[in-house]
Amino acid sequence: MRIGEKLAQTAAILSLAAFASTAVADEFVVGSNLPLTGPQARWGQEVAEGFKLATEAFNRGSAKHKIKLIVTDDEGNPAKASAAAEKMISDGAVALYGGFPTPAVVGAANVATKAGLVYMSSGYGGTKADFKNFFQINAISGYQKAIAGTMLDMGAKSVSLIHNTKEGSAYVATAVAKALTDKGVKVTMHPYDSAIADFKPIINKIKLQDRPELISMVGYESEYIGMLRAAKVLKPEVKAIVCAYGVATPKMMADFPAELQNVYGTTMLSYPAEFATKDGKEFAEAFKKTFNKDPDYLAQFGYVSGQVLFEAIARAANAGTIAKGGIAAEMRKTDRETITGRVTFDETGFNPHFVLRMGQIQGNKIPLIWPKEAATGKMNFPGLPW
Amino acid sequence: MFDLILQATYSGLLSGGSYALIALGLALVFGTMRVINLAHGEFVLLAAYIAYTVESQMGWNPLLALPISVVVVCITAAIVYLLVTRLDKNREMNSLILTFGLGVILTNLVLFIWKADIHSTSVGWFQEAVVLGPLYSMRSELLFFITSVVMVAILWVWLDKSWYGRAVRAVSSNRDAAKLMGINPHVTELISFLIAGILASFSGVALYCASVIQPALGNALTIKAFIITILAGIGSIPGVLIGAVLLGVSEALTITLLSSALQELTGMLLLLFVLLALPNGLFGRAGRRG
Numbered sequence: 001m002r003i004g005e006k007l008a009q010t011a012a013i014l015s016l017a018a019f020a021s022t023a024v025a026d027e028f029v030v031g032s033n034l035p036l037t038g039p040q041a042r043w044g045q046e047v048a049e050g051f052k053l054a055t056e057a058f059n060r061g062s063a064k065h066k067i068k069l070i071v072t073d074d075e076g077n078p079a080k081a082s083a084a085a086e087k088m089i090s091d092g093a094v095a096l097y098g099g100f101p102t103p104a105v106v107g108a109a110n111v112a113t114k115a116g117l118v119y120m121s122s123g124y125g126g127t128k129a130d131f132k133n134f135f136q137i138n139a140i141s142g143y144q145k146a147i148a149g150t151m152l153d154m155g156a157k158s159v160s161l162i163h164n165t166k167e168g169s170a171y172v173a174t175a176v177a178k179a180l181t182d183k184g185v186k187v188t189m190h191p192y193d194s195a196i197a198d199f200k201p202i203i204n205k206i207k208l209q210d211r212p213e214l215i216s217m218v219g220y221e222s223e224y225i226g227m228l229r230a231a232k233v234l235k236p237e238v239k240a241i242v243c244a245y246g247v248a249t250p251k252m253m254a255d256f257p258a259e260l261q262n263v264y265g266t267t268m269l270s271y272p273a274e275f276a277t278k279d280g281k282e283f284a285e286a287f288k289k290t291f292n293k294d295p296d297y298l299a300q301f302g303y304v305s306g307q308v309l310f311e312a313i314a315r316a317a318n319a320g321t322i323a324k325g326g327i328a329a330e331m332r333k334t335d336r337e338t339i340t341g342r343v344t345f346d347e348t349g350f351n352p353h354f355v356l357r358m359g360q361i362q363g364n365k366i367p368l369i370w371p372k373e374a375a376t377g378k379m380n381f382p383g384l385p386w
Numbered sequence: 387m388f389d390l391i392l393q394a395t396y397s398g399l400l401s402g403g404s405y406a407l408i409a410l411g412l413a414l415v416f417g418t419m420r421v422i423n424l425a426h427g428e429f430v431l432l433a434a435y436i437a438y439t440v441e442s443q444m445g446w447n448p449l450l451a452l453p454i455s456v457v458v459v460c461i462t463a464a465i466v467y468l469l470v471t472r473l474d475k476n477r478e479m480n481s482l483i484l485t486f487g488l489g490v491i492l493t494n495l496v497l498f499i500w501k502a503d504i505h506s507t508s509v510g511w512f513q514e515a516v517v518l519g520p521l522y523s524m525r526s527e528l529l530f531f532i533t534s535v536v537m538v539a540i541l542w543v544w545l546d547k548s549w550y551g552r553a554v555r556a557v558s559s560n561r562d563a564a565k566l567m568g569i570n571p572h573v574t575e576l577i578s579f580l581i582a583g584i585l586a587s588f589s590g591v592a593l594y595c596a597s598v599i600q601p602a603l604g605n606a607l608t609i610k611a612f613i614i615t616i617l618a619g620i621g622s623i624p625g626v627l628i629g630a631v632l633l634g635v636s637e638a639l640t641i642t643l644l645s646s647a648l649q650e651l652t653g654m655l656l657l658l659f660v661l662l663a664l665p666n667g668l669f670g671r672a673g674r675r676g
Binding site: 037038042045165198201202204209226251255256258259 | 389393397501502504506508510513523524597600601642645647650
């Protein structure tokens, strides 16, 4: 055979191989309902960014399976979340991922359950999810351990806990209160409605009646700022202010530096972000390159959720069980190290290994200060924004 | 306990003042035209976001955004008025639907331009504490309250003493008779909307300085303004301030003495009781003729 014919044959074989490899790449639709607008928009957008990055990473790394991502803005509204879930299922989604707050997750998860699909979340604030095929890498117990653990390490004897009455915040607050009460800490609860504009009456009650050592806050961004400003005016005699989610993030620190100094909040990442593992560093680099900013912990949750979900879809596809509830079965078999730690799922769908960390805003940095084994800095304790 | 109640009353007074400034524009338009402008909260929000833009993009003090806010919000108010005038039948009901829709459009416009992040002024002066004996407040809250009282007074005097003010009252009282007296009701109604725009601008800029803004806020502001307008009664400008203060103090005392989770319920119960006892509101008069 002449060289020219050999080359032509080789080119033909290679072309066929390339065509064949693209021809057999299965595409699976994954739907995501998140609050991209509304009060939880900042969180929804960060999670969406992490999830999108996971999609791109998976598609780059998999020749056999591709994920087509549909993202719908549900504004954090339960009715819109349900409608979004229905629409995405009718568009062929094999699994769904969502969002915040808890009522929106419940709305969409119910729809997914009725359709027999997996629903994965990063923002369900309950301790028990009554949905079949529900999965979440960040269990509420992880928030409770971090918030209560930090306050117990501070040696708190009394805590005033201010919390939004919405489901997720109320769950976290109740769990934290129980964990503290079980250790002999006196806890006074102050629930509030989202419509509240002036927190001074609550802070004044805490200042004059409760007189606690610590104040803890569980709510949403605008509420944290309102509470902290009221506290800066009234200056209750406390030693520290410990918040829940959405506070210890670079964006909040940049937007509200005066209000957040020395305030604690849950996080997975210090700022500037420090990753010890190769996966972590790759994630941080890819995130920075794609979004031109440092990742925060919510983006991590979105990323890891995507990794775990897409791998389960791929395994189910390989086994030919997608149509027979195979994704849920593969999710239950998950046992993987990730940039947020080990991920498995118990019978409730939560990851029992999840433990959040606590950061404290110190100057223009957010070092991790709890647990000790993950700490990148020391607590400024006692320390307040004023 | 006395200190708690005193501080709660003071906080409620200041909150009430801010509610009054937000509600004043809606009350004026409702009094003049019997139109409930459900986009009023979005006017306030627009002004607040203009203040944010002036501070974040130009580095100016947000108070300097007032002239720009007034122009932009008044143009928006004029557009809303022109659309309302297109309604031929059942204006009172149809304007509700129209202005609700316009409110949704404005909210989404705000979202599109400024995204969903929360914002507040970074000028620390506004958040500094003002201590009057046992009473605490932020500078911005006190400023908001004083502005509100001044604007109520100016509006009250304007309605009473100026020609256009009396024209507004005449149209509000009897549109047909006002026409016969040479008053152009369309011009008068447009003036009402423009003044509502000016009031919304002041309250929006004050809101940005005193609180945290986000696109979803407009609807909540409209509802609060509407409750206060009904509480006050049609045609009563001082009634708006009194009704707003009553609401603010009730909410603050509920939070202090009962639970903060009951704050919104207080407003609704207050409205219910007042309407049952005084169907025209605290200071309202019977409906207009014509």
